[in-house]
Amino acid sequence: MRVLRLICVIGCDIGTISAKAVVVDIETGDVVAAASSFEYAPDSPKPKWSEQNSVVWIRACFDSIRNVIALGRVRGITTADVCAVCISSLNPWSGIPLDKELNPIYPALIWNDSRASKEAEEAVRNVGLDRLAAITGNTSDPYFGFTKMLWIKNNLPGIWEKTFKFATPNGYAAYLLTGKLLYDLCYAGNLGGIFDVNRLQWSHELVDHQY
Numbered sequence: 001m002r003v004l005r006l007i008c009v010i011g012c013d014i015g016t017i018s019a020k021a022v023v024v025d026i027e028t029g030d031v032v033a034a035a036s037s038f039e040y041a042p043d044s045p046k047p048k049w050s051e052q053n054s055v056v057w058i059r060a061c062f063d064s065i066r067n068v069i070a071l072g073r074v075r076g077i078t079t080a081d082v083c084a085v086c087i088s089s090l091n092p093w094s095g096i097p098l099d100k101e102l103n104p105i106y107p108a109l110i111w112n113d114s115r116a117s118k119e120a121e122e123a124v125r126n127v128g129l130d131r132l133a134a135i136t137g138n139t140s141d142p143y144f145g146f147t148k149m150l151w152i153k154n155n156l157p158g159i160w161e162k163t164f165k166f167a168t169p170n171g172y173a174a175y176l177l178t179g180k181l182l183y184d185l186c187y188a189g190n191l192g193g194i195f196d197v198n199r200l201q202w203s204h205e206l207v208d209h210q211y
Contacts, residue, residue: 008032008072008081012065014089014169016110017041019060021068023077032077035067043107048114051107054096057169058176061087085177087170092187094148095166097159102181106159108169109148116147119154123147123193127206135206137189137197144192150211 012021019037024030037060042050069079094109109115123132123140132140140147153160167175168187175181188195188202193211196203 007083008077009084009086010065010068010082012061012068012085012087012173014057014061014087014173016090019057019064021064023068023072023082026083033068033071033075035064035071037061037064037067042110042112046115049109050111050113051109053107054104054167054169054172057089058173061169061173087173089168089170089173091145091190092166092168092171093143093145093191094152095145095168095191096172097152097163098165098167098172099162100164102165102167102175104172105162106152106156109151111143113148114142116142116151119147119150120144123150123211126211127193132193132206135196135198135203136193138192140193144190146191146193146211149191149194153211 007026008023009026010021010023012019018039021035022031023033025032040056040060042052044050065085072078091111092108093111093113096104096108097106099105120140120142123146129139132138138144142148149166152163165181167181168183171182171184185200189197194203194207195201
């Protein structure tokens with residue numbers, strides 16, 4: 001006789017201070033197991049700087065998934081019952097700079113890093129708030145990812161020259177699992193001054209001509 005099994009998904013969220021994971025029964029929506037990773041904190045090498053080494057995020061992500069799988073086994077759930085793994089994360093802001101081999105080469109500048117005030121002011125002068133709002137739906141501020149990217153360009157030319165792509169924390173974790181590197185639309189929109197919210201694509205006008 002065939003034994004009916006639960007069909008579950010694993011959800012993981014990479015946060016600012018830890019990663020958390022759950023096993024969810026997709027038929028009932030019940031949380032079967034929940035676990036977290038070790039705790040961590042962003043680095044702040046200078047005042048107003050806040051950055052995170054991507055290795056910490058990835059270790060925490062996979063640590064929380066291993067922990068929740070172990071807890072699930074205690075409750076009768078095995079990896080054979082899992083049909084998908086879904087990973088979310090804190091907003092990427094600058095994102096993780098990757099070289100052509102898609103290896104991280106510099107920490108990500110996260111949400112509370114405010115070193116890019118000069119870049120935010122220059123974006124207003126070069127583009128104008130009305131044009132930025134019309135294309136991106138946002139203003140210019142050190143908070144946004146595009147100003148943090150510009151800070152890397154202006155202050156770390158060696159890193160900028162080696163940077164091939166920027167990845168989100170969850171996107172990079174998914175890449176390590178699948179070999180495919182993708183960027184969520186919601187995260188792209190919160191980068192600010194390089195994403196066209198009307199066309200849901202990168203703005204060639206802003207990327208090619210203004211910065």
